[in-house]
Amino acid sequence: MDYEVIAEDIHFSYTSYDESEATEKRKAVDGMSLSIKKGSYTAILGPNGSGKSTFAKLIDILEVPESGVMKVFGYNTSDEEHFWDIRENCSYVFQNPDNQIVGTLVEEDVAFGPENLGIPTEELRRRVDEALTYVGLQDFAKKEAANLSGGQKQKLAIAGSLAMKPQLLILDESTAMLDPRSRDEFLSIVEKMNKEKGITVITITHDMSEASRCDDVYVVKNGKVFMHGVPSEIFAQKEKIKEASLELPEDIELYTELLDIVDEPVITSTLDSQEAMINSVASILPYKDMEDVNPEAKHEKKKNPYSGVVLSVKDLSFKYEDKGKLILDNINLDVNRGEVLAIVGKSGCGKTTLISHFNGLFKPQEGDVVFNSSSGDSYSTKNKKELLRIRHGIGLVFQYPEYQLFEDTVEKDIAYGLRKLNLSPEEKHTRVLEAISLVGLDEELLSQSPFELSGGQKRRVALAGVLVMKPEVLVLDEPASGLDPKGRRDMFALIRKLSDIGTTIILVSHNMDEAFRYTDRICCIKEGKIAELRDATALFMDKERVNELNLSFPHLVEFSDKIKAAIKKQMPYVVFEETQKNAKDEASAIIRSIKANVEVEHAK
């Protein structure tokens, strides 16, 4: 068997320097051994800080291991003689699309790599055109790279790699900042490169569903290989996955939950494909004696005690001076006090412009935006004098808020929003304490510099900086983007907590899984208009409508529908309950429906 990469007991630490003295060593890779076959598509999975990205850097000799042997294409990476043999045949796509584009024009950027290799001009032209066509960006060759969308920028990055004709492609969390649709497109290109061109692909990720596309999976934890196997073997070990702070894809979770309830073992090979899982369910559930099966009882939905409208958008239209097209076209939207509302829609549909109107960052050109505070007063964003009051009442958290921290201590940064309120220093301090405990961080961090914190902690500090103003409405733009599964879970737990204490939540998201799971109502924006405003569950059960709106289905809903259809084929009399918001509840609901209907059918 031919191997592209062989790592034997690799160790690597980062050293931090304090006034030119090496003070601290942080172990990143701690005895990693693995081997990657030629032509394979391998995933290296792990949560943030598990050492997976560092390991990838060791492959491309962006770092050199402290001890252990790393062999790439058969050459030892610490052998300087073969440095370029490795680097020239190994391509890299990083996480942040903006920070890997060197050229101004799309074609200039694609050419950057092969230019460095000294490829002659004619051949360069051919390679650039070919690579751009391969990823579908041929019409953008002469366009400015900075104006591309995030998804297009990552395709550009992969075209840049392709033009170098690599033997090995490393994706270092390349899809972490992409929306689900762009992620699918990106991964399809990668798959094509792997299959058609035989390029070995190593993908570093924390997204389990990406792993299901691979031939081989390594899960790493604390700098070591924690699990290894084909995807189905990995997926079969639910507990171990949890231990590695990762999450099963939702379809597999639903499937295993279903079998768990009826006390049937999961057969590993069925985890390979959705069809296999559906067939397996269809061959088990209809024949199962349901008498001893006791699914959880149905959760009674809390009736939401909405008390009036907290934010009201009336006939709002907006356009940029020069372009004739309306960005927002007569929007009318009432947000109920205490609800969780999702705003969804394609990039560029006007979502960001809309939320920027909520707290008066944009003044309404036509129409009005009114905030009704709990004290009974109403404020219009048209009135400049009321803006400060509105901005305290309606907190806005943009994407990647951690990049906006600026003070020298966490406490000062959080307190920034309070400086125009007439509060005593003690009162301010109390508010800051409340905010930091709300986001689940330790008070001890208050005296630290925000720049010394980890990525997830920084995001929490940024959030605390908005929460400190005690907003009645919190608008969050993709609050979980770029976080690993545990970070996502924690973020949504926090949002739920805020909702429970009465904060109205408006969530802007590309991710239908999250929109479905965490929100009450969904507002879909299309070309500057509200195309749909409806209960989340009701909307996603209306298949035709969802397709009409060109939205994708939550994975759970999609897979659950397939399972229900397969069961119905054999038991046409079963009437299913509405789809639940998470895999565990949904599994119980399916079994409950079958059990109840079987009993009725038997009684007949």
Place this chain on the structure above:
Amino acid sequence: MLNDISLGRYIDTGSVLHKMDPRVKFVIYLLYLVAIFTMKSKIGILVTAVVVVLQIILSKMSPKNIWSTVKPILPITIFIVLLNLFTIKTGKTLWQWKFLQITTGGIDSAVFMGVRLIFLVLITSTMLTLSTTPLKISDALEKLLSPLKVIKVPVHEMAMMMSIALRFIPTLLDETDKIMKAQQSRGADYDTGSIINRLKGYVTVLIPLFISSFKRAEELAVAMDARCYRGGDGRTKLNPLKITSFDITWGAILLVGAAVIVVVNIVFK
């Protein structure tokens, strides 16, 4: 708001100026700079204005694009005009109030300085920034300055740094806009209050901007490493610079424009 700034922004209109070799353009551009500084008479201004307008037409830029390059320098222009108006004290005194005094010489010099600045910006943007990608500008500089390599001037590195700096201007402007919006959401106010307070407000924008720039620089360096960047030696070019008859023809036509300006200004003192 910040997106209106055209500094360092390339806009593709496919004009003759876009297609020309950047080296030829750069040399001609320098000649135009000299020509504009010879401007001394009213007829000179008129003729220069005609040449500048012809060049704008040649560049196929929309009036809006042109305006957006002029807009950012207006405050400085006005400042310089006022300074000239009140400090130059030659010729007849037209108006006086306490120590303030306007003279004919002051008016002349104010008009010339203002017009000269505007012309300079217009020429720079149509000939260079709007019509040439940063990479081409740096390519041209690298080629034009390459004799300096002999005395160990790192010409390639300087050119690369410049093109990357220009490439990141739009990215950083977007980021600035985001940071400002986020801070406004937290009650920041950049538009009211004393000048000191406003400047303080901008410091809170600059800090996160600097920090993220460092992070970007670090990541970009790794990305360039991974793409086998190893300095200028042995590098090839997708679009190597080549001077063709097209460049010579148009170069000559543009030269005539510069020559006319110089001649008119010498003749009509």
